[in-house]
Amino acid sequence: MNDDALHRPVRSFVLRQGRMSPAQHRAYDELLPRWGLGYATTPPDLDAVFGRHAPRVLEIGCGMGETTAAIAAARPDTDFIGVEVHAPGVGSLLKRVDELGLANLRVVRHDAVEVVAHMIPEASLAGIHVFFPDPWPKKRHHKRRLLQPAFVAALAARLAPGGYLHAATDWEEYAQQMLATFTAEPRLVNTVEGFAPRPDYRPQTKFEARGLKLGHGVFDLVFRRR
Numbered sequence: 611m612n613d614d615a616l617h618r619p620v621r622s623f624v625l626r627q628g629r630m631s632p633a634q635h636r637a638y639d640e641l642l643p644r645w646g647l648g649y650a651t652t653p654p655d656l657d658a659v660f661g662r663h664a665p666r667v668l669e670i671g672c673g674m675g676e677t678t679a680a681i682a683a684a685r686p687d688t689d690f691i692g693v694e695v696h697a698p699g700v701g702s703l704l705k706r707v708d709e710l711g712l713a714n715l716r717v718v719r720h721d722a723v724e725v726v727a728h729m730i731p732e733a734s735l736a737g738i739h740v741f742f743p744d745p746w747p748k749k750r751h752h753k754r755r756l757l758q759p760a761f762v763a764a765l766a767a768r769l770a771p772g773g774y775l776h777a778a779t780d781w782e783e784y785a786q787q788m789l790a791t792f793t794a795e796p797r798l799v800n801t802v803e804g805f806a807p808r809p810d811y812r813p814q815t816k817f818e819a820r821g822l823k824l825g826h827g828v829f830d831l832v833f834r835r836r
Contacts (some may be wrong), residue, residue, distance in 0.1 A: 625724040634701030642717070647691065649720040651728045659716060660689045665736035668768070669693065670722040670756070671743050673815070674716050675703025681739075682707075682715040688736065690715045693722045698772045720744040723761060730768045738765050742815060745781035757788050759795070766797040769835035774801070776811065778830045780821025785829035806832040 630638065640683045647659060658662050665688045672678040672694040682690045692715060694700050700719045707715050718725055756775060765775055775798060780784050783807065792798050808814075809828050818828050 630698045630701055631742065633705060634698050636701075637705035638697060641708050642700070642719075645704050645707045645712075645715070645717055645719045646700075647716040649718060649725065649729070653729050653731050653734075656689065656691075662689075662712065664689045664714070666691065666734065667737040667739060668726075668730060668735055669739040670739070671740060672699060672703050672717070673742075674699050674834075677741060677813055677815050678703055679706040679710060679712060679715070681811055682712050684711055686714055691718060692716070693720065693725050695719060695721060702816065722756070723764075724807045726761070726764050726768060729806035732767045733770045735768050735770060735773050737776065739768065739812075740775075740777040741812070742779055742818065743777075745779060745784045747781065747783075747821050749821060752787075755784065755787070756777065757791060759791055762791050762795050763797075766795050771835055773835045775833045775835075776809070776812070776830065778808070778818070778828065780818060780824075780826040780828045782827055782829065785827075785831070788829075788831055792831055792833045795833075797836055799836055801832045801834055806830045 614816065647654065656666060667688055667690050669678050669692045670693040675692070678690065678692045692703060694703065694717065697719070700717055703717055707717070714748060718729070743756045744754070746752060769775065775792065777788055779788065789804070793800065808828070809832065812830070821828055
């Protein structure tokens with residue numbers, strides 16, 4: 611697939627002018643040079659960035675960073691690249707990275723579609739996490755959903771053989787769309803029949819707790835690269 615096809619004019623996010631707390635602002639300004647990874651149109655030398663060669667996991671949409679930091683802290687033998695577009699979330703995650711001394715986590719503030727297209731080589735990732743992406747619930751906005759067939763194909767191509775793609779949502783209709791899209795991607799195979807139990811490594815997020823409180827189900831999908 612030509613990666614130029616990934617440059618969709620319709621984005622899966624809207625940049626909100628969210629207010630940053632003083633701590634988030636300070637972390638963003640002071641810690642991005644240390645723990646950030648700048649967007650580039652060619653893949654960075656991640657062995658040099660992390661100072662080692664290790665399995666690597668891409669997390670798309672880190673939110674405020676609680677889950678990203680917790681997973682990285684629990685898996686020190688794996689390197690993580692977190693991608694988030696919203697500055698308050700980036701500042702919050704950078705603060706957590708610094709407080710916990712997470713040398714195995716770097717943060718990219720950029721559109722994940724472009725990061726995947728240009729910064730992540732094919733067959734290079736041990737895993738990809740996409741937890742609770744914006745469901746864009748109104749039908750006229752479904753085209754904005756991130757996990758469309760073209761992008762899922764790009765994600766599958768970036769996984770090494772045996773690497774996993776783990777997505778989660780609390781919107782059943784989006785979950786069913788994800789399941790159909792992942793199943794239709796020839797490079798992916800489901801690890802279970804239908805939806806997966808929540809893996810132990812994924813802590814419950816605030817979005818998940820909110821969904822459960824609203825009576826929504828929570829749906830995990832764990833597929834592997836053939």
